Amino acid sequence: MEYQTDKLKFYALAIFLVQVIVLVVLQWVFAQNFSVIGAIFTLVDAAFVVYLIYKYEREKKGRILSISRVLGTDTKDALIYGQIGIIIYDDDYVATWCSELFEERGIAIVGERLTRAIPGSEVLLNGESDKAIFVIDEREYEITRSEADRVLFIKDVTDINEVNRNYEDEKIVLGLIHLDNYEETIQYEDEQKIANINTNIRQKIIEWAKEYNAIIRRIRGDRFLVVLNESEFKEMLDDKFSVLEEVKKEANDLNVAISASMAFARGTSDNNELDNMINDLLELVLSRGGDQVAVKAYGEDVKFYGTSSEASEKKSKVQVRVLAHTLRNIINESDNVFIVPHKEADFDAIGACLGVSRFVQAFNKSTYIVLRDISIEESARTVIEDYEDSIEERHALISEEEALEFVTKNSLVIVVDHHSLDLTSAPKLVDNCKHIVILDHHRRKQESTIP
Numbered sequence: 001m002e003y004q005t006d007k008l009k010f011y012a013l014a015i016f017l018v019q020v021i022v023l024v025v026l027q028w029v030f031a032q033n034f035s036v037i038g039a040i041f042t043l044v045d046a047a048f049v050v051y052l053i054y055k056y057e058r059e060k061k062g063r064i065l066s067i068s069r070v071l072g073t074d075t076k077d078a079l080i081y082g083q084i085g086i087i088i089y090d091d092d093y094v095a096t097w098c099s100e101l102f103e104e105r106g107i108a109i110v111g112e113r114l115t116r117a118i119p120g121s122e123v124l125l126n127g128e129s130d131k132a133i134f135v136i137d138e139r140e141y142e143i144t145r146s147e148a149d150r151v152l153f154i155k156d157v158t159d160i161n162e163v164n165r166n167y168e169d170e171k172i173v174l175g176l177i178h179l180d181n182y183e184e185t186i187q188y189e190d191e192q193k194i195a196n197i198n199t200n201i202r203q204k205i206i207e208w209a210k211e212y213n214a215i216i217r218r219i220r221g222d223r224f225l226v227v228l229n230e231s232e233f234k235e236m237l238d239d240k241f242s243v244l245e246e247v248k249k250e251a252n253d254l255n256v257a258i259s260a261s262m263a264f265a266r267g268t269s270d271n272n273e274l275d276n277m278i279n280d281l282l283e284l285v286l287s288r289g290g291d292q293v294a295v296k297a298y299g300e301d302v303k304f305y306g307t308s309s310e311a312s313e314k315k316s317k318v319q320v321r322v323l324a325h326t327l328r329n330i331i332n333e334s335d336n337v338f339i340v341p342h343k344e345a346d347f348d349a350i351g352a353c354l355g356v357s358r359f360v361q362a363f364n365k366s367t368y369i370v371l372r373d374i375s376i377e378e379s380a381r382t383v384i385e386d387y388e389d390s391i392e393e394r395h396a397l398i399s400e401e402e403a404l405e406f407v408t409k410n411s412l413v414i415v416v417d418h419h420s421l422d423l424t425s426a427p428k429l430v431d432n433c434k435h436i437v438i439l440d441h442h443r444r445k446q447e448s449t450i451p
Helices: 002-029 034-062 075-080 100-104 159-168 182-186 191-210 230-239 242-254 272-285 316-334 348-361 376-386 388-394 400-406 427-432
Strands: 084-089 096-099 129-134 137-148 149-154 172-180 215-220 225-229 259-266 293-298 302-306 338-341 366-370 412-416 434-441
Touching: 034 376, 075 191, 096 100, 100 149, 137 159, 159 230, 172 230, 172 272, 182 191, 191 215, 191 225, 191 242, 215 376, 225 230, 230 259, 242 259, 259 272, 272 302, 338 348, 338 400, 338 427, 348 366, 348 376, 348 388, 348 412, 366 400, 376 388, 400 427, 412 427, 427 434
Parallel strands: 259 293, 338 366, 338 412, 412 434
Antiparallel strands: 084 096, 084 149, 129 137, 137 149, 172 225, 172 259, 215 225, 293 302
């Protein structure tokens, strides 16, 4: 089926061609001037074209049946107020009827093939999707297809989508910025050097944040709280946090070991949740060596930006001492201690088990290494077998089943050389203990899955 506009163009063109041909033949055969005849042909031609257009428009208006004649004036007004429309089409996807929504907006639909009137509508008509968004005359329409009735239901969603975009763009993003090794560095520098550090490094962080209209407040010497909205944060993401490299460059020029670690939380209007997220994220970044950015949208995985090199964990002597005292207190409060390596235990894991075992024994606690009946790398297993007697003189090696028999409510599990539950060699033991310590030198890719 040809749609009506194409038929009209074809008829008009055909008439004009016939007119020209006849005039040329008459002129050539009779060698006379047939201007009068030509004028008659032109008038007849014009009249016929006008008739065709009038007939087409009349038929078209006859198909655009006002919805008020079917459902009443109130329904018509309600649909127009709600910016809702209906299109009915035939087997050739030509619109045969539509409600007043498009007509009032001066958009010609009836008699037009839908794939031409609504670019991209093929995804609806061929069944790829039952609902999609289309842009028509700079307005966004959500169109839903009813295949059984060959009907399209249209909803103008321009305004609501704009509101939703504005809402998303204005969501709060919270961030923490930490200057790695700042406090340790300024302890041993003179006033002039400290002033240079503050001017060239700390102030650079502040100026960078203000470029994105962020509110930044120093909450302690080496840490800043950052508040900005989602649209501004997206610009930060596009920049890939280039300030990290600027901080390192300034630090190198000043001959100090200072870098920046950042954490940003987004995707929820619960400010308490955002606060918890950024603190956990910053801890994660520092455990991975710092000098990078962790970004997490609520309900999604953590994404990292910045350095791609495997940095070693940055801990000052003070931090190490604090951690050691904390671990000592945890051990002293425990009834017994179980040390667990990862699956396919290698030399790193086994060496860590033996070292931690001796450390715990120094506090006169019952200490067990879960090394029986687990998977061990072949080379490591050979060494254990060769020195089995010597190892068993100094350490208690047990299986996971045996360990479960000794568990109390105050038992402590020390997980070494890994931080993921799916990697541990004794998952039941880990699940059954409330007190767990993780000792791992690997860079964490996400929050630990060990409770």
